[in-house]
Amino acid sequence: MNEQKVVIVTGASSGIGKAIALAFGKEGHKVIVNYLNNAEQAEEVVKEIVSKGGEAHAVQADVSSFEASKNLVDQALEIFGRIDVLVNNSGITKDQLMLRMKEEDFDNVIDVNLKGTWNMVKHVTRPMFKQKSGRIINISSVVGQIGNPGQANYVASKAGVIGLTKSIAKEFGKKNITANAIAPGFIKTAMTEKLDDAVKDAYLQQIPLGSFGEAEDVANTALFLASDSAKYISGQVLGVNGGMI
Ligand code: NAP
Numbered sequence: 288m289n290e291q292k293v294v295i296v297t298g299a300s301s302g303i304g305k306a307i308a309l310a311f312g313k314e315g316h317k318v319i320v321n322y323l324n325n326a327e328q329a330e331e332v333v334k335e336i337v338s339k340g341g342e343a344h345a346v347q348a349d350v351s352s353f354e355a356s357k358n359l360v361d362q363a364l365e366i367f368g369r370i371d372v373l374v375n376n377s378g379i380t381k382d383q384l385m386l387r388m389k390e391e392d393f394d395n396v397i398d399v400n401l402k403g404t405w406n407m408v409k410h411v412t413r414p415m416f417k418q419k420s421g422r423i424i425n426i427s428s429v430v431g432q433i434g435n436p437g438q439a440n441y442v443a444s445k446a447g448v449i450g451l452t453k454s455i456a457k458e459f460g461k462k463n464i465t466a467n468a469i470a471p472g473f474i475k476t477a478m479t480e481k482l483d484d485a486v487k488d489a490y491l492q493q494i495p496l497g498s499f500g501e502a503e504d505v506a507n508t509a510l511f512l513a514s515d516s517a518k519y520i521s522g523q524v525l526g527v528n529g530g531m532i
Pocket of ligand 1: 303304323348351376377378379399426427428476479
């Protein structure tokens with residue numbers, strides 16, 4: 288097994304973030320399970336990791352807040368003493384066609400998905416620079432690569448995450464820190480559950496592998512990017528999309 292690492296996973300109370308937290312826990316890594324509203328679900332994730340012999344703590348924080356995300360990083364440092372891997376997974380959608388999209392729908396989605404990612408990167412920069420090591424994994428989306436009607440806010444945020452990732456990969460390389468993005472396609476979670484059947488069918492038509500992805504497909508990719516096997520991979524966008532693009 289790879290060396291035991293300290294991992295922060297944002298938005299780990301459900302869906303992809305939960306699968307990522309469980310996957311790292313199962314591999315023996317120490318996990319900070321961040322959540323926003325669902326404390327009970329986050330505690331369940333912690334329990335599951337601990338029941339299998341791992342170490343984990345749930346920490347509440349709204350990543351869109353600069354102060355709250357600093358507090359999340361500070362708590363992780365207090366609990367585990369270092370941060371080896373940051374997985375920026377928290378994300379929201381507020382889908383609407385441009386004609387109907389409100390300014391607040393744009394601002395909210397950008398604040399959580401893009402600013403939240405930037406906030407967390409900002410706060411781990413100093414500790415990772417001091418350690419001269421680190422892995423940053425940002426969850427983008429296939430639509431951030433190809434665009435999508437009804438998601439101008441979300442797509443802008445996810446394309447922004449790719450630009451942010453590529454820039455920090457160039458800045459942080461000399462400190463032995465890699466930064467990569469994962470761009471999932473359609474993954475079965477609460478986020479996609481709320482779409483209506485016609486939209487789901489239209490997506491399915493675009494997926495060569497003929498099925499939706501599982502949260503674990505993304506989790507396995509995050510584990511790989513954090514592993515020694517990926518030590519020379521930085522500034523990349525890994526698609527987990529069933530062949531969509
Ligand atoms: P999800 O099931 O809705 O989970 C979202 C998570 O984000 C929850 O844990 C939620 O916490 C947390 N969160 C929301 N706002 C937050 C904030 N301000 N601060 C901290 N945490 C916050 O969504 P998912 O489908 O697993 O998506 C996870 C990531 O993958 C997102 O970035 C999403 O854009 C991306 N993605 C998903 C798909 C897909 O098909 N599902 C495809 C491409 C990309 P609480 O529940 O505790 O409030």
